Amino acid sequence: MDCTMTSSILSANYNTILFEFGVILVTSKILHALLRNVYQPRVFSDLLLGIVLAQFRVLSLTNAINLVFGKIGGFVFAPYLFALGVEMDPGTLLDAPTADAVVAYAGILSSSVLVTLFHMPLMKATSGVVHEHSLRSFLGLAAVLANTASPVLTRLTTDLKIAKTAVGRLAVGAGLASDMVTTMLIAVGSMIWRDAGGRDSPIVQPVLTAAVLVVVIVSAFVSRAMAEWVGGRNPEGRRMRGFDLSLVALAAAALCWLSSALRLDVNMAAFLVGLAFPSEGRVSRLLVSKINFVLSSFVLPLYVSHVCLSLRQTTDDIEVTGLGRTEGFRAFVMELPFPWWKVFFVTVMGTLGKLTGCAAAGLLRGLGWLEALALGMLLNVKGYFHIYCAQAAFDAGIITDKSFMAIIFMVALNVAVTPMVGMGIASWARRSVQWRLMGLQHHDPSTELRLVVGLHGPQDVPTLSYLMEALRWGGGGGELAAYAVDMVQLTDQTAAAIVKGGGFDGVTVVDEEVSEMRKLIGEALDAYQAECGEGVKVRRLLALSSFPDMHSDICICAEDAMAALVLLPFHKAQRLDGSMDAGHFGFRLVNQKVLQLAPCSVGVVVDRGLGKHATREGQAAIREGQGQAVVVVFIGGADDREALTLAALMSKHPGVRLTALRVVQNATAQARAKARTSLFETKASRRGGVGAAAAASSSALGQEEAQMQVDDKFFAEFYRKHVAGAIGKQGGGGGMGYLEKHVADGAELVAVLRGLQSEYRLFVVGRGRDRSSVLTEGLDEWAECLELGPVGDILASSDFSATASVLIVQQYDAKKHYKVIDEEFMPL
Structure with missing residues (x-):
């Protein structure tokens, strides 16, 4: 009966759903073009559009949209995490820590310490941010708060032209290191706390985890061999054959499917396979470029709108607010008392964690205290990955609807404020250059x-x-x-x-x-x-x-x-x-x-x-x-x-x-x-x-x-x-x-x-x-x-x-x- 109803909804409203998708995409592009003048990244325009759609219920078929993305939502974010993994080089973890890595590790450590100190109010079963009181929820929250959205940070520093300043270069390098380490921790955690419904014996899970690691190692050899082969057939400066690039993408998809077949989350599998791919080379650059173009133009705006539209009320929240069950299931979370304290608490926790560690490391690197604070604020920037983590935690029952909504608003607030910090750094850098003439005679010999x-x-x-x-x-x-x-x-x-x-x-x-x-x-x-x-x-x-x-x-x-x-x-x-x-x-x-x-x-x-x-x-x-x-x-x-x-x-x-x-x-x-x-x-x-x-x-x-x-x-x-x-x-x-x-x-x-x-x-x-x-x-x-x-x-x-x-x-x-x-x- 349910399957028949689902099919009828999709077939009857197919054209309407396509029209709504087109409206979302066009509106997102227009909104981004307007907000780009004030240096707001694309994730903010997508979030703002999703929040408006969820608040005012502009579209009539939100159930159908959620139904479409509910079927494929588990796979939508895999290309994003794969491209993110390709851009990272895990080999740097084996080298001596650079200044960027030290700043990143300091931010991760301080965020983890702060979550440990305040884990009691965070993890209350009824009124806390995290609904589930467990080790995986504790470590997951620490990793997410310590994570930096490196793609958002890189684009922001480029648009503001601060990527070549001392603070900008340090922030970009530290952001990439922080993003790599925390995302790897989350991927490893997803392997350890794999949900099998209690059907597996104790020995099955370690075997599956080892099998996933073997697939990742094999992926490194296969991907490098394919990249060299394709690179030899397509020298630098000549047009890349579409068939060759498609073969690489097909191989990557097969490796991701093989990892997910071993009961690993497909998105985390995509990230691990992406890490195994070579980060340098024309093939990797072009593959990431094509994936990011499709994601930013079509997939991510629809995904963020789906996430915001899925903010529904759960039974726990109904009981807290005293609404009836029938009323509750028809109401949006935004119609409930807004969880201001959760938004404030999560925002302060993430900001203080990054500011404490990153600013201290920046001061040790010789930055002024204003520059060090700006470094910490830049490394606190959030993005699409945090939206995905919030959605995954909600689906796993780790957080409630109100906490889900609080995290979404925290990400939007964080992304909106960070460009202002970047503009402050840009104006400071321009002023310093204005009074420090650009020439050898005026060059500070202690600097690069x-x-x-x-x-x-x-x-x-x-x-x-x-x-x-x-x-x-x-x-x-x-x-x-x-x-x-x-x-x-x-x-x-x-x-x-x-x-x-x-x-x-x-x-x-x-x-x-x-x-x-x-x-x-x-x-x-x-x-x-x-x-x-x-x-x-x-x-x-x-x-x-x-x-x-x-x-x-x-x-x-x-x-x-x-x-x-x-x-x-x-x-x-x-x-x-x-x-x-x-x-x-x-x-x-x-x-x-x-x-x-x-x-x-x-x-x-x-x-x-x-x-x-x-x-x-x-x-x-x-x-x-x-x-x-x-x-x-x-x-x-x-x-x-x-x-x-x-x-x-x-x-x-x-x-x-x-x-x-x-x-x-x-x-x-x-x-x-x-x-x-x-x-x-x-x-x-x-x-x-x-x-x-x-x-x-x-x-x-x-x-x-x-x-x-x-x-x-x-x-x-x-x-x-x-x-x-x-x-x-x-x-x-x-x-x-x-x-x-x-x-x-x-x-x-x-x-x-x-x-x-x-x-x-x-x-x-x-x-x-x-x-x-x-x-x-x-x-x-x-x-x-x-x-x-x-x-x-x-x-x-x-x-x-x-x-x-x-x-x-x-x-x-x-x-x-x-x-x-x-x-x-x-x-x-």
Whole structure:
């Protein structure tokens, strides 16, 4: 009779149910699009819609909707947990605990201690949050409160652009570790407390548990073999065959079914099988991407609506409220007295548990107390998994309807508040960056150095890798975060070869030439990162744009990463005979615009085989106490000061033998400088009279004297810190030499530099935008590339050297940053 009634309901209202599903999906998308403007994640819009539907009973066939999801609800969440497991690497549990893991473990421990201290009011049979007084309910509640919704946290930090801040990076890593550990504990608990209805003998359950573990181990070998096979058939950069991806999905489903056939919950089986899958690789990335797209677009909004609509009243709650049995079964829980104290109690328990442990661990990591509290609040974020756990606990009789409703409202409240914490962190980070200029001279040497590195092709990787390696030892314990940007021109051919939704960039260019180039770049960067160890983090990015717009991608990346320096290859490349070719005008345009608009310091690299020699000779040079000979040229000005700061960072590396060359005016040059000032005064007097001439002369002399004073003070401090201590040391690695040359004009300056070109492998020089010196007068009249500055252009010309590479450095313009027109009003 019941089966006949169920079939009749479904057949009679099939079109209506589809219409209601469509209404829920469309409304969820519209709601998410509106709430996304205030950085609310998708789970909040789904929860808000479900609560509204449950409160006002907007849909007429809620019984039919619950009936449909009641039949398949036990399997709906399995793909979500499978994708979650694939994104995690259980091998990290065997490694030494990182800072992220320590913060995660501290949060889990403090949450468990808090649940232990307050387990009595939590687990009262009549008025507590947990209806069942047992060990499994106690451990399950502790694990759920300690769990962090890592997908929600990752998306939130990305949208708020705090994923690259110290707090954001620590929160994302700790959230993933916390999510993995607690979900594994829940999965193991579901195996131990498997409900068999008392039919099994005591030996059956351990045997089934062991069988599940065997299936998981087999899954690891099967999945890795399939991933390698599919990866070999579908190289990186080419379109993935749908049949191959379907085979992987089918194998995963078969392994999940085999685990569930051993009486393990199918959702927990999916998570364990997902953990066994390799977390790296194109196959895993694409599989997770496809699953998450289907889940977020169709499945999860309907699932959350089903959960909220299933809030019905149980017999226990009817007796508490005094309603009749007939009335009770027709009433929604929301029509009963709202369990405010349960919402408050569960929210406070979860928040305090995370705040206590995570904030303490953050303080030990050197965070301020405000940052530590923000870290704890971010790690307390809840999500879809907590809704699933509430539903599973309700179905198992562990919690009552009112506690179920309290947990749902707690998740909604928690998710709504967390973006506000993230916005506070984002505003704090932006303010700190506003008052800490993004450049090497203003970089805190105790913190990680962040670089944005532009790459035209694999030929640029050796030299730029050498520069990254040389710079990273200047501070922060050798920690470097490099954002390697592949600069690919967007043409009609590449536009036709774009596949959205694949790869680590969100798009994949299937053009064979581009994919091969990116593959070679990736192999070279992977080799560099593997050689350098854990201190170096290299993230691959793609700037796929036309040349007039490509600079925007690089500048946005530098701003989001809060980078101190952007390194770009010169648009000209060296020929086999040692001369420079004509170069690519498009890349030159990109360099010019980045130099003009970058939110941090910029370095342009003229490569003459520096990276090849460094790769071949670097390790031997370090062993022998010698290194690559580098000279930094200091004439004066902000750009030269930035170049000197960069050289100071490089000097810490044992494979760099650095020399500081200071070029100063001799007597002839000083006389010419005075004559230039007198000529300027004479011209001004002709235009505006004696008073105007005096004012103009005073202003010019004042600015030049002030610049010279800043240069002298800066170089004196540099000499004291880096040169004086190195004088007298034997050997090369890590030491610094000093040269001083007195010259009269630009010709003598060029002669001095030419005399050094055979002794040094790399020249570091400032661009010299604000340099006011008679030593460089007239050099720009013959310049081919004005964007390099007068000295940089000389060093980059074909007739200068065939072996000496050049790094031209430009400091971020502080006056442009603060939008002032006079240095007198600079807030520094």
